Amino acid sequence: MRTASFLLIAVAIFAVLNAIALRHLLTVHPRRRAFVIAIAILGNVMWLFLPLLNARTGFSRLVRATLGPLWVGWLAFVLLDSIFVTLVLVAWALVARKRPFREFARWPSRAFLSAIILGSIIGFYQAIVPLRVEVVPIAIRDLPAGIDGFHIALVADLHVGLFTRPSRLQQIFATTSSLRPNVAIIAGDLIDDDPYFIPKLLNATRSLDPSIPLLAVLGNHEMYGAPREVIGDLRGSRIRLLVNEGAPIGRVWFAGISDYAARDATLRPDIAKAVSRCPPGSLPILISHQPKSFDEAIQRQIPLTLVAHTHGGQLGIRPLHWSLAGLFLPYHMGLYERGASRLYVNTGTGYWVLPFRLGMTPEITLVELRRGPR
Numbered sequence: 371m372r373t374a375s376f377l378l379i380a381v382a383i384f385a386v387l388n389a390i391a392l393r394h395l396l397t398v399h400p401r402r403r404a405f406v407i408a409i410a411i412l413g414n415v416m417w418l419f420l421p422l423l424n425a426r427t428g429f430s431r432l433v434r435a436t437l438g439p440l441w442v443g444w445l446a447f448v449l450l451d452s453i454f455v456t457l458v459l460v461a462w463a464l465v466a467r468k469r470p471f472r473e474f475a476r477w478p479s480r481a482f483l484s485a486i487i488l489g490s491i492i493g494f495y496q497a498i499v500p501l502r503v504e505v506v507p508i509a510i511r512d513l514p515a516g517i518d519g520f521h522i523a524l525v526a527d528l529h530v531g532l533f534t535r536p537s538r539l540q541q542i543f544a545t546t547s548s549l550r551p552n553v554a555i556i557a558g559d560l561i562d563d564d565p566y567f568i569p570k571l572l573n574a575t576r577s578l579d580p581s582i583p584l585l586a587v588l589g590n591h592e593m594y595g596a597p598r599e600v601i602g603d604l605r606g607s608r609i610r611l612l613v614n615e616g617a618p619i620g621r622v623w624f625a626g627i628s629d630y631a632a633r634d635a636t637l638r639p640d641i642a643k644a645v646s647r648c649p650p651g652s653l654p655i656l657i658s659h660q661p662k663s664f665d666e667a668i669q670r671q672i673p674l675t676l677v678a679h680t681h682g683g684q685l686g687i688r689p690l691h692w693s694l695a696g697l698f699l700p701y702h703m704g705l706y707e708r709g710a711s712r713l714y715v716n717t718g719t720g721y722w723v724l725p726f727r728l729g730m731t732p733e734i735t736l737v738e739l740r741r742g743p744r
Contacts, residue, residue, distance in 0.1 A: 381417065387448040388414065394455045398472055398479045412437075413444025424595060426564055434562075435532035442724045447486065454482050493728035497684070497721045498538065500731040501545055506705060508712055509742030510673045514621045514653050517739055523551035523582075524735040526659075526678030527718035529591065530571045531562035534720070539574030542719055542734065547579045549736050553619045554582050556609065557678040557716060558589025558629060558659025562723075565599040575608045583619055585610050589659035589679065590631035597637055612657065614640040616647055622739075623648040625672075626657040641666050653739075661701035664713045675713045676737065677701075682717035682730035693717070693730060703730075 388410065395406045416437040422430040458475050466474050523546045530539065546554050561567045578584060586609045592600045604611040612626025625644035628637045641656065641663065648654045656667050656675040667675045680702045683694025688703075695702040706713040719732045 377420070384445060384448065387445075387452050390455055391448040391451040394451060394475075394479070398475050409444070412440050413447075414441070416441035424563060426566065426596075431532050431564065431566070438723045439725065443490075443726070446724075450486070451482075454479075489728055490726065493685075493726035496729070496731045497725040497727040498535075501541065501719075502731045502733050503545065503549065504733050504735045505738065506714060506735055507738045507740050508674060508705070508714070509740045510653070510712070511710060511742045513739060513741040514651055517621050517653060518741045520620065520622060520739040521549070521551040521553075522655075522676070522735075522737040522739070523549050523554040524557060524676055524678075524714070524716050524737060525554070525719040526557035526716045527559045527589070527681055527722070528556065528571065528720040529559055529562040529722050530567045530720070531564070532567075534567070534570065536570060536574060539571065540577040542732075543574055543577035546734055547577060547582060549734070551582060551736065553622075553624070554578060554584045555624070555657055555676065556584070556586035557657060557676060558587050559591045559678070559720075559722075560586060560589065560609075561591065561595070561600070563591050563595035565596050565603055568600065568603045572607055572609070578608075583610065583617075584608055585612055585617055585624055585626060585657065587612055587626040587657050587659055588629045588632075588637075590629050593629050593631040593633065593637070597632065597634065612644070613637070614643045616644055616654075618649065618652065621652050623652045623654045624657055625654055627663060629659050630662060639663065641670060641672075645670070645672065661699065661713065661715055664701060664706070664708070664711070667713070668708050668711045671709075672711060674739075675711070676716070677713065678716040678718060680715060680717065681722060681727075684718075684721060684724070684727045684730055686717075686728075686730045688729065 392410060396403055419433045423434060458478055462471055462474050525542060525546060560571055588597060601611060610617060613628050616623050616625045627639040627641055627644050630639055632638045645654050654672050656672050658677050660679045661677045664675050680695040680699055682703045686693030691704060693703050701713055701715055703715050703717045716735045717730050717733045719734060721727055
């Protein structure tokens with residue numbers, strides 16, 4: 371009932387936004403009428419197939435992969451377009467009420483649409499071609515002897531799906547391997563809901579040096595699909611999945627928790643359980659998909675937490691530490707320090723549905739543990 375109510379509200383909101391965008395485009399650019407109507411239809415047809423999103427059939431996977439990006443892209447466009455139209459209407463009412471709105475809005479509209487097209491092209495390129503290695507030294511008080519200089523490679527949000535290129539996954543793991551970390555970690559959202567894509571992910575991990583341990587935790591998208599099946603498929607594989615449990619690598623204890631999107635009570639995150647077997651004298655590091663785990667990590671005085679999930683909103687300006695996700699989340703990208711606890715948020719190595727990452731190029735993080743002051 372709750373899901374149905376949410377869906378009805380979303381449909382109502384986007385119906386209004388669609389109406390505003392169509393009115394704008396058809397009024398100001400009437401010569402493009404056929405093109406506008408065709409794009410609007412393609413951008414909205416996914417609503418008809420929402421019940422099939424997790425059907426796990428060949429047809430549902432194809433629909434999701436082909437219509438999903440058009441749907442998300444169109445929803446983003448009508449939202450931005452509605453904001454643009456509102457601003458132009460205000461300007462028209464204030465300074466040029468005597469001129470026809472269509473004439474007043476023509477050139478601002480052309481500039482707006484040109485910026486959308488250019489940004490989409492750049493964002494598409496940045497989502498599928500560059501691969502950023504972010505080297506992050508982190509100083510920790512009372513670092514156990516022998517792990518000063520310990521290296522952790524962090525990738526996340528691969529969202530492996532139908533159109534995920536095997537060559538791209540191989541590039542990601544080969545680049546990770548070239549960094550020569552002591553351990554590599556996938557911080558959740560390994561696949562895009564469907565366990566069908568686990569073999570594609572595992573095949574790509576062959577590009578990672580077999581001497582490098584590979585750990586992972588579940589993300590919300592594993593929970594949206596079939597988490598028990600994902601757990602079963604990964605047991606005994608190249609990827610050691612941590613579900614409210616820990617793994618020692620040298621004198622570092624990696625405590626991996628489940629995800630907060632779990633609907634199964636037995637799969638809910640349990641930090642206490644994950645750190646309970648940490649040997650005395652070892653450094654506990656919490657691995658979680660969502661940054662919300664950091665609040666409990668602070669309470670438990672866990673020195674370091676590594677997370678992902680936000681994608682940096684797939685839109686941002688790294689030098690300014692600004693991202694679209696930061697409008698909604700207190701921890702959205704980069705390094706945070708709260709007392710003796712630190713958090714690093716990886717902004718994602720893949721993308722979700724829409725191949726678009728403007729200013730937020732895919733990231734592999736190399737964390738360097740350093741001894742800090744006592």
